[in-house]
Amino acid sequence: MTAEVKMEQDYAVVCLSGEIDLHSSPQGRKLILACLHDGRPTLVDLSAVSYIDSSGVASLVEGFQLARERKLDFALVGVSAAALNVLKLARLDKVFPIYANVQARLAAV
Amino acid sequence: MTAEVKMEQDYAVVCLSGEIDLHSSPQGRKLILACLHDGRPTLVDLSAVSYIDSSGVASLVEGFQLARERKLDFALVGVSAAALNVLKLARLDKVFPIYANVQARLAAV
Amino acid sequence: MAVEQRLEVPAQPEHLHEIREVVQRAAEAYGFDKDCVRDLVLAVNEACMNVIQHGYAGRNGPIRLEVVSQPDAIEFRIRDEAAPVAMSAWKARDLNDIRPGGLGVHFIREIMDEVCYLPTPDNTGNLLSLKKYQIGQGMDV
Amino acid sequence: MAVEQRLEVPAQPEHLHEIREVVQRAAEAYGFDKDCVRDLVLAVNEACMNVIQHGYAGRNGPIRLEVVSQPDAIEFRIRDEAAPVAMSAWKARDLNDIRPGGLGVHFIREIMDEVCYLPTPDNTGNLLSLKKYQIGQGMDV
Ligand SMILES: Nc1ncnc2c1ncn2[C@@H]1O[C@H](COP(=O)(O)OP(=O)(O)O)[C@@H](O)[C@H]1O
Numbered sequence: 001m002t003a004e005v006k007m008e009q010d011y012a013v014v015c016l017s018g019e020i021d022l023h024s025s026p027q028g029r030k031l032i033l034a035c036l037h038d039g040r041p042t043l044v045d046l047s048a049v050s051y052i053d054s055s056g057v058a059s060l061v062e063g064f065q066l067a068r069e070r071k072l073d074f075a076l077v078g079v080s081a082a083a084l085n086v087l088k089l090a091r092l093d094k095v096f097p098i099y100a101n102v103q104a105r106l107a108a109v
Numbered sequence: 110m111t112a113e114v115k116m117e118q119d120y121a122v123v124c125l126s127g128e129i130d131l132h133s134s135p136q137g138r139k140l141i142l143a144c145l146h147d148g149r150p151t152l153v154d155l156s157a158v159s160y161i162d163s164s165g166v167a168s169l170v171e172g173f174q175l176a177r178e179r180k181l182d183f184a185l186v187g188v189s190a191a192a193l194n195v196l197k198l199a200r201l202d203k204v205f206p207i208y209a210n211v212q213a214r215l216a217a218v
Numbered sequence: 219m220a221v222e223q224r225l226e227v228p229a230q231p232e233h234l235h236e237i238r239e240v241v242q243r244a245a246e247a248y249g250f251d252k253d254c255v256r257d258l259v260l261a262v263n264e265a266c267m268n269v270i271q272h273g274y275a276g277r278n279g280p281i282r283l284e285v286v287s288q289p290d291a292i293e294f295r296i297r298d299e300a301a302p303v304a305m306s307a308w309k310a311r312d313l314n315d316i317r318p319g320g321l322g323v324h325f326i327r328e329i330m331d332e333v334c335y336l337p338t339p340d341n342t343g344n345l346l347s348l349k350k351y352q353i354g355q356g357m358d359v
Numbered sequence: 360m361a362v363e364q365r366l367e368v369p370a371q372p373e374h375l376h377e378i379r380e381v382v383q384r385a386a387e388a389y390g391f392d393k394d395c396v397r398d399l400v401l402a403v404n405e406a407c408m409n410v411i412q413h414g415y416a417g418r419n420g421p422i423r424l425e426v427v428s429q430p431d432a433i434e435f436r437i438r439d440e441a442a443p444v445a446m447s448a449w450k451a452r453d454l455n456d457i458r459p460g461g462l463g464v465h466f467i468r469e470i471m472d473e474v475c476y477l478p479t480p481d482n483t484g485n486l487l488s489l490k491k492y493q494i495g496q497g498m499d500v
């Protein structure tokens with residue numbers, strides 16, 4: 001997995017790519033939570049995710065919950081088929097706000 | 110199960126018949142151990158046993174061990190096919206002295 | 219996968235014979251020969267004895283037996299509401315160490331082709347599966 | 360019953376990808392379609408994660424994976440030397456109670472057709488069996 005943050009307007013966009021598993025998810029989790037702790041609305045870009053396991057999903061849920069607590073916008077964007085499959089198994093595809101890409105979210109704000 | 114004791118010369122012959130299971134084996138066990146505690150060489154007649162489970166086999170092993178401790182003769186006689194099958198599964202068919210019937214044992218003394 | 223038979227009895231020694239009767243009838247109906255039927259009766263009896271003696275350990279509770287006839291095997295499912303047991307908690311003794319007890323697990327493993335704990339619907343108690351394959355389909359564990 | 364593949368790795372997160380690779384290759388070779396292969400990889404990964412996180416709980420130890428190809432099903436056997444676990448100790452959470460964690464058991468049960476703990480040869484540790492039937496042979500647990 002690689003994880004990086006870009007800024008788009010006032011949004012932090014966390015791009016996770018590759019395999020998100022128990023080994024790599026702590027890094028993605030830290031980045032997501034850091035953006036929210038900084039008070040930024042945050043989008044997580046999952047378009048290049050080839051694999052995500054329950055520990056990766058748990059990191060997204062943590063971000064989702066922290067954002068709600070902080071009253072910050074939080075959404076997933078460009079969810080890959082591999083990631084969407086796992087979100088569906090977790091019945092979370094209807095829980096997370098999901099957008100086609102960063103622009104789609106920004107346009108809707 | 111029914112259990113009864115007959116005397117043959119100085120031997121106690123404990124006849125167990127029917128199904129020896131967790132429910133009934135305590136009764137057979139008590140009888141066998143009582144004969145040995147009385148200081149009698151003891152034969153257990155299993156010719157009418159239609160079923161025996163591990164608790165029944167455990168009672169026989171207890172008798173076998175108490176007899177050895179007390180230096181008393183102990184053997185199984187007329188072991189039914191059902192009982193022999195279970196003794197074989199337990200690898201005890203070569204451990205217990207086994208005779209065709211009471212007479213065969215008495216003749217061999 | 220057809221459930222052929224169900225039986226629920228209190229986990230007490232005096233009910234073991236009812237369990238044996240169900241196993242005997244189901245195993246005969248499935249087509250096993252006399253010796254095999256007799257062994258299956260013993261194995262299921264021993265597993266239920268262990269539920270009574272070690273699972274409930276004197277407490278009250280139900281034992282539910284289900285017989286499932288599969289194309290290649292007959293399966294006996296034994297459900298209890300005792301404390302959860304790990305498969306490795308079954309301690310089969312060395313048969314050379316002759317002492318009373320410690321034979322049940324040995325009988326079960328020797329007789330059955332597959333022994334395993336399945337999930338229970340509500341994550342309580344235990345659900346033991348004992349399978350015997352038809353002759354020729356045997357896969358030993 | 361042919362053991363197709365064996366892999367032993369230390370129970371550490373950085374070795375999970377090796378496990379996933381073996382599962383992927385075996386499931387593809389068995390003939391499952393892309394979606395099913397992806398799910399099987401996830402299920403075995405989750406079971407191994409649980410061994411790391413809950414079984415060994417930070418201690419060191421091996422995870423051994425065996426893939427067994429049966430005529431009607433592929434079986435993944437996961438062996439550990441952690442403390443014995445009862446099947447009912449797996450606590451799947453209610454999916455409506457949204458919180459981080461508590462998804463692995465749900466994934467495993469949803470994806471696999473059969474989940475059970477088998478006896479280990481030496482009565483230590485655990486041997487988890489995860490089976491997936493060929494399309495058309497499915498028997499849901
Ligand atoms: N259902 C069970 N629940 C808990 N422990 C069990 C169960 N079945 C077997 N065991 C364990 O395995 C051991 C061996 O069982 P077994 O071979 O039947 O002999 P015995 O019952 O005479 O001890 C038991 O003493 C017990 O510790």
Ligand SMILES: Nc1ncnc2c1ncn2[C@@H]1O[C@H](COP(=O)(O)OP(=O)(O)O)[C@@H](O)[C@H]1O
Nearest residue numbers: 409410413414444448449450460461462463464
């Ligand atoms: N191999 C195992 N050893 C011990 N406990 C386990 C094991 N697998 C699952 N569990 C139990 O089941 C619970 C649910 O597991 P899971 O659904 O994977 O979620 P999580 O691992 O996030 O808690 C765990 O918290 C643990 O208590």
